Amino acid sequence: MxxxxxxxxxxxxxxxxQRIALDLFDERGFQNVLVENIAEAAEVSPSTxxxxxxxxxxxxxxxxxxxLNEAELAAVIDVTDLAGTVRxxxxxxxxxxxQHNPExxxxxxxxxxxxxxxxxxxxxxxxLANAVDRIAPILARSGRLTTTEAHIKSSALVxxxxxxxxxxxxxxxxxxxxxxxxxxxxxxxxx
Amino acid sequence: MxxxxxxxxxxxxxxxxQRIALDLFDERGFQNVLVENIAEAAEVSPSTxxxxxxxxxxxxxxxxxxxLNEAELAAVIDVTDLAGTVRxxxxxxxxxxxQHNPExxxxxxxxxxxxxxxxxxxxxxxxLANAVDRIAPILARSGRLTTTEAHIKSSALVxxxxxxxxxxxxxxxxxxxxxxxxxxxxxxxxx
DNA sequence: ACTCCAATCGACAGTCACTATCAGTTGATA
DNA sequence: TATCAACTGATAGTGACTGTCGATTGGAGT
Numbered sequence: 001m002x003x004x005x006x007x008x009x010x011x012x013x014x015x016x017x018q019r020i021a022l023d024l025f026d027e028r029g030f031q032n033v034l035v036e037n038i039a040e041a042a043e044v045s046p047s048t049x050x051x052x053x054x055x056x057x058x059x060x061x062x063x064x065x066x067x068l069n070e071a072e073l074a075a076v077i078d079v080t081d082l083a084g085t086v087r088x089x090x091x092x093x094x095x096x097x098x099q100h101n102p103e104x105x106x107x108x109x110x111x112x113x114x115x116x117x118x119x120x121x122x123x124x125x126x127x128l129a130n131a132v133d134r135i136a137p138i139l140a141r142s143g144r145l146t147t148t149e150a151h152i153k154s155s156a157l158v159x160x161x162x163x164x165x166x167x168x169x170x171x172x173x174x175x176x177x178x179x180x181x182x183x184x185x186x187x188x189x190x191x
Numbered sequence: 192m193x194x195x196x197x198x199x200x201x202x203x204x205x206x207x208x209q210r211i212a213l214d215l216f217d218e219r220g221f222q223n224v225l226v227e228n229i230a231e232a233a234e235v236s237p238s239t240x241x242x243x244x245x246x247x248x249x250x251x252x253x254x255x256x257x258x259l260n261e262a263e264l265a266a267v268i269d270v271t272d273l274a275g276t277v278r279x280x281x282x283x284x285x286x287x288x289x290q291h292n293p294e295x296x297x298x299x300x301x302x303x304x305x306x307x308x309x310x311x312x313x314x315x316x317x318x319l320a321n322a323v324d325r326i327a328p329i330l331a332r333s334g335r336l337t338t339t340e341a342h343i344k345s346s347a348l349v350x351x352x353x354x355x356x357x358x359x360x361x362x363x364x365x366x367x368x369x370x371x372x373x374x375x376x377x378x379x380x381x382x
Numbered sequence: 383a384c385t386c387c388a389a390t391c392g393a394c395a396g397t398c399a400c401t402a403t404c405a406g407t408t409g410a411t412a
Numbered sequence: 413t414a415t416c417a418a419c420t421g422a423t424a425g426t427g428a429c430t431g432t433c434g435a436t437t438g439g440a441g442t
Contacts (some may be wrong), residue, residue: 004410013401045421046400046421050401056400124250125320129312148371148374148375152354155377156348156351163323165343167343184339184343187205195439197439200438226427227427235391237429241428
């Protein structure tokens with residue numbers, strides 16, 4: 001099903017606002033940029049920014065992954081290798097500039113705010129908690145675990161990987177994100 | 192070293208404000224209580240509430256554990272059984288009314304806000320992240336792990352246990368918190 | 383006790399993220 | 413093309429949080 005004009009405009013506008021907001025954040029710092037400034041620079045009203053992103057932090061966190069519905073999510077998740085799936089999702093933040101994204105992916109530009117901007121960090125955790133809730137039922141089904149057990153395992157997995165991403169962020173040490181995540185898997189397996 | 196009058200007053204005032212705030216939250220809901228209302232009911236100025244707790248969420252989250260310095264923390268942590276230590280810390284939320292606390296501990300009354308009030312939940316995660324950062328170095332020393340590995344393991348542990356606490360909260364099923372945490376340890380060991 | 387200083391307090395005036403509402407406009411559908 | 417639903421921008425809030433400043437109070441030395 002092809003997306004209507006309405007949805008295409010919406011997606012384009014969101015990417016546009018997100019890019020402009022990141023430009024301003026990088027330049028002047030997250031705290032020193034008002035939502036009003038972003039709206040002005042993007043030539044939309046503040047109302048629109050809030051309608052699209054909900055919160056100021058949402059501008060940084062918004063991600064195509066958010067809009068995945070259950071069917072699409074199920075397609076992304078590999079039941080036989082859940083750890084690998086989580087790893088693959090996190091690994092999307094790998095910077096790889098190409099002809100489509102000459103300056104590297106927006107995803108990569110967003111990472112530093114996850115860890116360095118306290119309010120964004122708090123919201124990141126909320127996002128992870130949502131991921132845990134979506135992954136747990138699938139894990140329960142495939143791993144013959146109780147709901148409780150699945151949630152605990154899912155939490156440990158998701159937050160463990162997020163921690164790995166943070167460690168990579170603080171000290172890349174020449175490793176790629178994928179490599180750092182592979183190392184993390186080792187730790188999680190020997191928990 | 193005995194605490195001076197100044198510190199004793201401070202602690203007493205904080206407990207007083209926290210108790211009154213919880214009364215109001217329980218009665219009218221977190222969102223429907225203004226910091227101004229709490230200040231008024233506790234007969235202090237709003238300035239004082241902010242000085243003590245920093246944020247509205249801080250009123251719920253503030254805990255004696257926050258004020259533990261590194262030496263005291265090291266005394267609480269059992270290096271030979273870190274999982275057990277985390278478990279012990281979380282288990283403090285066990286409700287046990289006694290002659291000192293006829294209505295059950297304040298800790299127990301605070302739990303529901305950790306999970307049910309979104310903004311408090313976000314702040315809870317921040318608190319957990321701080322715990323991770325304090326535990327990781329100790330874990331690194333005792334477990335012969337790199338800094339990175341220690342952080343990942345610490346994250347999985349702390350957030351795993353928090354998830355266990357949440358699961359217990361949502362479905363106590365007659366189990367005590369301690370029992371629920373013991374079950375969680377099993378899951379984490381077989382991650 | 384008395385004094386002096388630093389820490390604390392209350393009061394006041396902001397700032398800004400976020401919400402609610404509503405009239406005007408635009409995309410989708412028949 | 414007409415109709416309707418969804419979207420947009422403008423406006424007027426609310427309330428958490430900050431900075432500052434004069435007044436008060438506990439603590440340490442005399």
